Amino acid sequence: xxxxxxxxxxxxxxxxxxxxxxxxxxxxxxxxxxxxxxxxxxxxxxxxxxxxxxxxxxxxxxxxxxxxxxxxxxxxxxxxxxxxxxxxxxxxxxxxxxxxxxxxxxxxxxxxxxxxxxxxxxxxxxxxxxxxxxxxxxxxxxxxxxxxxxxxxxxxxxxxxxxxxxxxxxxxxxxxxxxxxxxxxxxxxxxxxxxxxxxxxxxxxxxxxxxxxxxxxxxxxxxxxxxxxxxxxxxxxxxxxxxxxxxxxxxxxxxxxxxxxxxxxxxxxxxxxxxxxxxxxxxxxxxxxxxxxxxxxxxxxxxxxxxxxxxxxxx
Amino acid sequence: xxxxxxxxxxxxxxxxxxxxxxxxxxxxxxxxxxxxxxxxxxxxxxxxxxxxxxxxxxxxxxxxxxxxxxxxxxxxxxxxxxxxxxxxxxxxxxxxxxxxxxxxxxxxxxxxxxxxxxxxxxxxxxxxxxxxxxxxxxxxxxxxxxxxxxxxxxxxxxxxxxxxxxxxxxxxxxxxxxxxxx
Numbered sequence: 001x002x003x004x005x006x007x008x009x010x011x012x013x014x015x016x017x018x019x020x021x022x023x024x025x026x027x028x029x030x031x032x033x034x035x036x037x038x039x040x041x042x043x044x045x046x047x048x049x050x051x052x053x054x055x056x057x058x059x060x061x062x063x064x065x066x067x068x069x070x071x072x073x074x075x076x077x078x079x080x081x082x083x084x085x086x087x088x089x090x091x092x093x094x095x096x097x098x099x100x101x102x103x104x105x106x107x108x109x110x111x112x113x114x115x116x117x118x119x120x121x122x123x124x125x126x127x128x129x130x131x132x133x134x135x136x137x138x139x140x141x142x143x144x145x146x147x148x149x150x151x152x153x154x155x156x157x158x159x160x161x162x163x164x165x166x167x168x169x170x171x172x173x174x175x176x177x178x179x180x181x182x183x184x185x186x187x188x189x190x191x192x193x194x195x196x197x198x199x200x201x202x203x204x205x206x207x208x209x210x211x212x213x214x215x216x217x218x219x220x221x222x223x224x225x226x227x228x229x230x231x232x233x234x235x236x237x238x239x240x241x242x243x244x245x246x247x248x249x250x251x252x253x254x255x256x257x258x259x260x261x262x263x264x265x266x267x268x269x270x271x272x273x274x275x276x277x278x279x280x281x282x283x284x285x286x287x288x289x290x291x292x293x294x295x296x297x298x299x300x301x302x303x304x305x306x307x308x309x310x311x312x313x314x315x
Numbered sequence: 316x317x318x319x320x321x322x323x324x325x326x327x328x329x330x331x332x333x334x335x336x337x338x339x340x341x342x343x344x345x346x347x348x349x350x351x352x353x354x355x356x357x358x359x360x361x362x363x364x365x366x367x368x369x370x371x372x373x374x375x376x377x378x379x380x381x382x383x384x385x386x387x388x389x390x391x392x393x394x395x396x397x398x399x400x401x402x403x404x405x406x407x408x409x410x411x412x413x414x415x416x417x418x419x420x421x422x423x424x425x426x427x428x429x430x431x432x433x434x435x436x437x438x439x440x441x442x443x444x445x446x447x448x449x450x451x452x453x454x455x456x457x458x459x460x461x462x463x464x465x466x467x468x469x470x471x472x473x474x475x476x477x478x479x480x481x482x483x484x485x486x487x488x489x490x491x492x493x494x495x496x497x
Contacts, residue, residue, distance in 0.1 A: 067424035073406055079420055080413060097417075099351065100424035102431075157348060206348045 030054065030117040033061065033090070033108045038122065040131040042154050043204060044095050051090040052110040052117065060086035060111050065094065068102040068125075078107070086111065101207050103127045133202055133211035136160055140198045140217040147187040147196050147219065151178060159203045161210070162187065167195040167218060177203075190221045345393070345429045349482050352425055355418045356474050362415060364472040368465055374457040375473045388447035389484045390433060390440065395451035396477060397430045400470070403458065407467035422474065429481075 033049040040046070052059050063084035070077045084092035098104050103125035110117040137152040151160050164187050165173040178185050178200075190196050197218040202211040384392065405423045410416045433441065458466045 067420055067427075069401065069405070069423040069427045070420065072427075073401065077416075079417055082417065099355070099421040101428045102424050156350065206351075 030059070030110050030112050030115050032117040032120045033110055034120065036106070036108060036120055036122040038094070038106070038126045040126070040128065042134055042202070043128065043131050043157055043207075045093070045098050045126070045128065045131070046091055047084075047094050047106055047108070047122065048091045049108055049120065054112050057112045058088075060088060061090065061092070061108055062086050062111065062116075063092045063094065063106065063108050064119075065097045065107075066105045067100060068104070071103075071105060098126065098128050101127065101129050129207040129209065131207070133204065133209055135212050135214035136200050136202045138198070138200050138214060138217065140219055142190065142219050142221060143184070143186070145190050145192070145221065147190050147198070148184045149178075149187055149198055149200070150184050151181045151200060153181045154202065157204055157206050159205070160200050161203055162198065162200045163213075164188070164196060164198040166191070167197055190219075192221050195220045345432045345481075345485050347425060347429055347481075349478065352422060353475075353478055353482075355421045356478060359415045359418045360472070360475065362412070363468060366468050367472050369461065369469060372457075372461075372469075373473060374454060374461075374466065374470050375476045376457070384450070384484075385444070385446070386484075387442070388444050388450075390436060391443035391447040392450055393481065393485070394430065394433045394441060395443070395447070396454070397426050397433070399451065399455065399458075400474075400477070401426055401430065404467050404470040407463050408471060409464075419471070 031052050033052055035050040036047065037049075038045055038047050047063065049061075052061075061084065063081035064078040065081060066075075066078050070079070079097070081092055081094060082096045084094075092108075094104075094106065104127070105125045106122040107119040109119045136154065136158075139150045141148050141150075147164060149162060149164075151162075158181075160178040160181070161175065162178055162185075163173050163175045165171050174188065176185075176187060187198070195218050197216045199213045199216040201213045204210070401423060405419060408419070410419060458470060460466075461469065
């Protein structure tokens, strides 16, 4: 009897020890997330951690934060993250939570159904003034004779310090602070035939830091050859116009005269073939000095008065 | 001749001291993104002011009336009011709404950053005159006359007065970040 009791106890001990208790105990603990870290660049902060794997179960994560003010004055208060209460993946964008330049404590826990893990805290606390500021991306171009720059939009906390210069020995560097992005910024007028270069760096007043300068980008402005050629062409065309205009007017006048008032063909009887032949004097009224041919006797249309007078002359 | 030299020496010393004082004041100016602070407050302003049951009294009224506050007193008044909000107002207010709590936390932590900046100023450049001390004492007295929860709500609702005052008195005249060697 005693031996049987001993064997039963031994069996129970082996059963409860070797077989995982999670198979039998519904209140088993979920493992806490590990390896918490923050990846931060250009004032965007991403909290990441190693995923918790529970076969056959869906795991969610809850993120909470505590600023230095809460740590000092109300250490019991933790605030749920804006976007990660809960979140399915092993990462959380905490940019909207880290809003002051003080150390922030961050913690994460995993849940599966009603079960929750312990909190895992980020060590050390994260301060946004440690963010990596990268040289800004920019596009430089020319608009006519103006130098234009377009900068990437990094958010309202960013300003850009832009410098530009003419690529020539001893040229002076000009600077401009650009606050608003999203549309082209005119830097200044360029001289024809010159090369201009631009570089920029990002400024963040909230953390009193600035990035390194971007690589300089240069643009070349076309020289005066083209405008001079155009001016020469315009001059020649103008001169040709000045010559062609009076000729055209004269020709048009000719065309109008002959099309509207054509010359009449003189009949053979009126033509003077013998230059010595003179027209016969008129008979009739002697008081008439000039013999004028009437419409009845001669084609009047087209005959000029000089011709009519010639015909009337005679002894 | 000796009298003239002494006079010039004293005048030069006074000029140097006054220049140093004006430069020192700039070191006591805080550089904070006020737009973010004002935006955070605007999101919760209506809710907070609707909870204010004593509409006819103000706590920060002296700030509005102190238009002639001297530049030399700005540091002291700012430091005292930041401490007032952090030591009393934010602690006394128990906010159940997580959205509002989030905005108050943002403002409180920004105030903490401002206070750290002012603490870096040398004490002699942040000296408290009697006028500055009186101004902040009036505000403290106004707060203590009300029930603590009502006083905290009212002070939170008047944050726009304090933020506007900071914006006006702490505008930087030089941009040190932009002075980059060519």
